[in-house]
Amino acid sequence: MHNKSVAELSRDLESGQVSSVELTQQFLERIRQEDSKYNSFITVTENQALADAKAADEQRAAGHATPWTGVPFAHKDIFCTNGVLTTCGSRMLENFVPPYDATVTANFRKAGAVCLGKTNMDEFAMGSSTESSFFGATTNPWGLGQGSKRVPGGSSGGSAAAVAARLVPAATATDTGGSIRQPAALCGITGLKPTYGRVSRYGMIAFASSLDQGGTMARTAEDNALMLNVMAGFDPKDSTSIDREVPDYTAALNEPLKGLKIGLPKEYFSDQLSPAMEQQVRDAVKEYEKLGATVKEVSLPNAKLAIAAYYVIAPAEASANLSRFDGVRYGYRCEDPKDLMDLYTRTRAEGFGNEVKRRILVGTYALSAGYFDAYYLKAQKVRRLIQQDFINAFKDVDVLMSPTTPSPAFNQGEKTNDPVTMYLEDVFTIAINLAGIPAMSIPAGFVDGLPVGVQIIGDYFSEARLLNAAHKFQQVTDWHQREPQ
Amino acid sequence: MTISRKDIEKVAVLARIRVDDEQVSALEKDLGNILDLVDQLGAADTDSVEPMAHPLDAVQRLRADEVTESDQRERFQAIAPATENGLYLVPRVIE
Numbered sequence: 001m002h003n004k005s006v007a008e009l010s011r012d013l014e015s016g017q018v019s020s021v022e023l024t025q026q027f028l029e030r031i032r033q034e035d036s037k038y039n040s041f042i043t044v045t046e047n048q049a050l051a052d053a054k055a056a057d058e059q060r061a062a063g064h065a066t067p068w069t070g071v072p073f074a075h076k077d078i079f080c081t082n083g084v085l086t087t088c089g090s091r092m093l094e095n096f097v098p099p100y101d102a103t104v105t106a107n108f109r110k111a112g113a114v115c116l117g118k119t120n121m122d123e124f125a126m127g128s129s130t131e132s133s134f135f136g137a138t139t140n141p142w143g144l145g146q147g148s149k150r151v152p153g154g155s156s157g158g159s160a161a162a163v164a165a166r167l168v169p170a171a172t173a174t175d176t177g178g179s180i181r182q183p184a185a186l187c188g189i190t191g192l193k194p195t196y197g198r199v200s201r202y203g204m205i206a207f208a209s210s211l212d213q214g215g216t217m218a219r220t221a222e223d224n225a226l227m228l229n230v231m232a233g234f235d236p237k238d239s240t241s242i243d244r245e246v247p248d249y250t251a252a253l254n255e256p257l258k259g260l261k262i263g264l265p266k267e268y269f270s271d272q273l274s275p276a277m278e279q280q281v282r283d284a285v286k287e288y289e290k291l292g293a294t295v296k297e298v299s300l301p302n303a304k305l306a307i308a309a310y311y312v313i314a315p316a317e318a319s320a321n322l323s324r325f326d327g328v329r330y331g332y333r334c335e336d337p338k339d340l341m342d343l344y345t346r347t348r349a350e351g352f353g354n355e356v357k358r359r360i361l362v363g364t365y366a367l368s369a370g371y372f373d374a375y376y377l378k379a380q381k382v383r384r385l386i387q388q389d390f391i392n393a394f395k396d397v398d399v400l401m402s403p404t405t406p407s408p409a410f411n412q413g414e415k416t417n418d419p420v421t422m423y424l425e426d427v428f429t430i431a432i433n434l435a436g437i438p439a440m441s442i443p444a445g446f447v448d449g450l451p452v453g454v455q456i457i458g459d460y461f462s463e464a465r466l467l468n469a470a471h472k473f474q475q476v477t478d479w480h481q482r483e484p485q
Numbered sequence: 486m487t488i489s490r491k492d493i494e495k496v497a498v499l500a501r502i503r504v505d506d507e508q509v510s511a512l513e514k515d516l517g518n519i520l521d522l523v524d525q526l527g528a529a530d531t532d533s534v535e536p537m538a539h540p541l542d543a544v545q546r547l548r549a550d551e552v553t554e555s556d557q558r559e560r561f562q563a564i565a566p567a568t569e570n571g572l573y574l575v576p577r578v579i580e
Contacts, residue, residue, distance in 0.1 A: 328573050329561075
């Protein structure tokens, strides 16, 4: 049962082969037995899940089912859940029980899905390894079989590990610089970061508001489509949400790929990519050629500036967003503050971890008097150059393909002492957030027994096309079905 | 680009984060490395390039000036560290 996809579970529920209560009990039991190895959940909402499952079975019996009615899944602990602890991986929110639902949370509730709990993540989504969580690191299910403790990637490492370990068939995630695609690649699952503005950010705890985007994680492209059907749409509560029609993302999954024009950005096949990694990507591209696609090299000349631009823009926006954590209205407060300044400075020193503090300080510096033009404004100009590269590329090709990461999952502790080395983990993913376009990572083979991903990048609002390309690949390969031992 | 101890102390005050003396050296190194990375931006020719704030160049939407939220003060204050008579409590500001 735990190897089945959302689509398969939905069919089993519809045919009456299994009830939501039975399914929910089975997945909860797996979490209880297995998750001590991975630490992929921060909170498991057992009682609420069983109550929701019972209600879902009643809805289905009454003939009011959606494809999600009664299907178990999990939320990244960045989405506010009314009445359920929401920590964002931080001590600052260790005791935060939101009095409202994020729009994404409300949408899954309306669809009748059964949330089993909240998944682990890098603190405030700042990281690429899920090691900066206040609630302990998450371990990648791959690698354990060879006796090594590998990172699952981050920041959505809890969601990725839980899906890879078959603790849930699907989980929500967010992506500011690669936080869906990089963990999806390192855990051997399928993930999608939609176009900026496609999924509401309301109630999704903010990191860098012009880059943050909620998205999907599951083992198959089809399940990602089913998730996006629930998540996408205009929301008046999010001022940057886009008012544009939402297609049925499952409708075009089986369209033939004959004539699909694939571009390979030459800057993403450089020296930093090991020959073994490159081979896996080239093999995947060959599969696409067999499916009728044509391939050409393209150039993104400004892509090399993406990490530099990102590490101005993201910390600057984070420093403004995280100023709300002041120890006054909710969340952590230091003991016995002697005056207001002491309350603020000690609450924030004790409530935030080191990486979050580093980024707030860098961002504050970049925005401070005398530095704004040289850093923030300059980075925003470079951001437009990066965007223009993608716009030019999409005049010639339909999608771009590249490796998702420079290498497979690294060992825990390997990069924690050097923030800049950790930042380079997102070298192939970060430009996509700056441009605001959608991209996926799909499983495409193994290097040293560890999964690697291929990134498929599309033009604005081309999610259906990306899902179609991913789905067709998954009809002729089985990388996405491999299970960690 | 290096960042001085004095800069770090000043930024820490602006960001309202207490930084102890022994943490300043580590921050000098880490923030210095991040700013070195960021300095690559200087190489880009951005004359006559408009800064980009939103990927789709969208502008702020306005909504009708109508009340849409109900008063939920008690629920919201139930999760506050300290309240009294419907007010949030902080250390005394005015003697």
